[in-house]
Amino acid sequence: MKEQKCPADASYAECLYYAANAFARQMTKMADDAFLPTGLSASYAVLMMTVNHQPGICPRDISQRMQLTPSTITRLIEKMEYRGYLERRSTGKFTEVYPTDAGEALVPVIQSAWKNLQAHYEGLLGQEEAHALVQRLTGAVAQLDAP
Amino acid sequence: MKEQKCPADASYAECLYYAANAFARQMTKMADDAFLPTGLSASYAVLMMTVNHQPGICPRDISQRMQLTPSTITRLIEKMEYRGYLERRSTGKFTEVYPTDAGEALVPVIQSAWKNLQAHYEGLLGQEEAHALVQRLTGAVAQLDAP
DNA sequence: ATAGAATGCTTGTACATACAAATATCCTGT
DNA sequence: ACAGGATATTTGTATGTACAAGCATTCTAT
Numbered sequence: 001m002k003e004q005k006c007p008a009d010a011s012y013a014e015c016l017y018y019a020a021n022a023f024a025r026q027m028t029k030m031a032d033d034a035f036l037p038t039g040l041s042a043s044y045a046v047l048m049m050t051v052n053h054q055p056g057i058c059p060r061d062i063s064q065r066m067q068l069t070p071s072t073i074t075r076l077i078e079k080m081e082y083r084g085y086l087e088r089r090s091t092g093k094f095t096e097v098y099p100t101d102a103g104e105a106l107v108p109v110i111q112s113a114w115k116n117l118q119a120h121y122e123g124l125l126g127q128e129e130a131h132a133l134v135q136r137l138t139g140a141v142a143q144l145d146a147p
Numbered sequence: 148m149k150e151q152k153c154p155a156d157a158s159y160a161e162c163l164y165y166a167a168n169a170f171a172r173q174m175t176k177m178a179d180d181a182f183l184p185t186g187l188s189a190s191y192a193v194l195m196m197t198v199n200h201q202p203g204i205c206p207r208d209i210s211q212r213m214q215l216t217p218s219t220i221t222r223l224i225e226k227m228e229y230r231g232y233l234e235r236r237s238t239g240k241f242t243e244v245y246p247t248d249a250g251e252a253l254v255p256v257i258q259s260a261w262k263n264l265q266a267h268y269e270g271l272l273g274q275e276e277a278h279a280l281v282q283r284l285t286g287a288v289a290q291l292d293a294p
Numbered sequence: 295a296t297a298g299a300a301t302g303c304t305t306g307t308a309c310a311t312a313c314a315a316a317t318a319t320c321c322t323g324t
Numbered sequence: 325a326c327a328g329g330a331t332a333t334t335t336g337t338a339t340g341t342a343c344a345a346g347c348a349t350t351c352t353a354t
Contacts, residue, residue: 014281015264016174016265016280017189017264019281019285020170020174020175020280020284021174022284022288023167023284023288023291024167024171024172025214025215026291026292027163027164027168028167028168030291042164046165067169068172117162117164118163121163124290125287129286129287130163132283133163133283134161134162134163134166136279136280136283137163137166137169137170137280139276140170140276141166141173143271143272144174144268144271144272
């Protein structure tokens with residue numbers, strides 16, 4: 001009888017990569033759930049908020065804000081354009097992204113879903129802890145970004 | 148001049164879903180990088196460690212350990228089987244997963260990559276902070292899992 | 295004025311992951 | 325002993341994301 005149950009078990013129980021991804025998956029599921037009433041999954045909701053907050057923003061800036069690659073942003077925008085929520089206006093190599101009326105109409109719905117999401121995880125984790133986590137995570141992101 | 152630069156900007160700067168995913172993406176990239184010498188990307192490395200640690204483990208248990216869905220585990224195993232690192236032995240509806248010799252031979256390589264990964268992020272974040280993050284993340288995962 | 299570098303965006307393609315449904319097997323209560 | 329439910333795994337399909345390469349445009353240094 002050597003290793004039968006070992007609950008938290010092996011090496012990777014302490015691995016940051018590992019913990020980060022497990023947590024992110026959970027949060028994404030929770031977020032997609034919360035955003036269900038908007039008809040969008042979480043990333044799209046974030047995109048819509050970003051564009052609504054700063055109409056005319058260019059893809060590269062969206063990419064930086066959302067910390068997703070430009071190609072991903074293109075894909076996200078495409079879909080929202082197709083769905084009639086966003087519109088691209090290109091002049092030369094530059095592109096500006098605007099919400100359509102339908103896109104603007106979505107804002108309050110998204111915002112309320114967002115509040116619910118926050119309430120949900122704060123309810124489960126405690127407000128303190130949730131906030132501390134966000135702090136640490138954004139801090140870490142910044143630190144890993146620099147070099 | 149209302150909202151021109153707003154660096155951390157809007158609502159989602161404080162969103163846990165958001166921070167968690169940004170961080171996870173970063174960590175995954177770093178991990179894939181670290182596992183490059185093993186020829187595996189991070190998830191596969193974790194799978195190999197899990198199976199090597201407990202040969203004969205069944206997919207469902209792997210799924211629980213790795214916190215990925217069973218279907219994902221099937222896919223991961225398939226690929227490792229195809230590559231000659233794992234082997235499935237099924238009896239009835241049950242399946243046992245074993246490492247092949249090639250799979251076992253991989254262990255030290257993976258382990259060293261793992262150490263490098265850890266060293267890398269601890270170097271960037273500080274050992275303290277890295278550890279605290281792991282603690283909080285695993286704690287949070289557990290808390291969100293329960294209900 | 296222009297050639298070459300840099301920039302901004304998009305496309306082709308690949309990968310990890312998930313959900314829902316399909317199988318196949320096992321268990322349980324009568 | 326067996327019908328119906330429970331369980332374990334796999335399959336079909338879809339999604340989000342990334343990388344590398346491609347184009348088109350703009351900038352820069354001569």
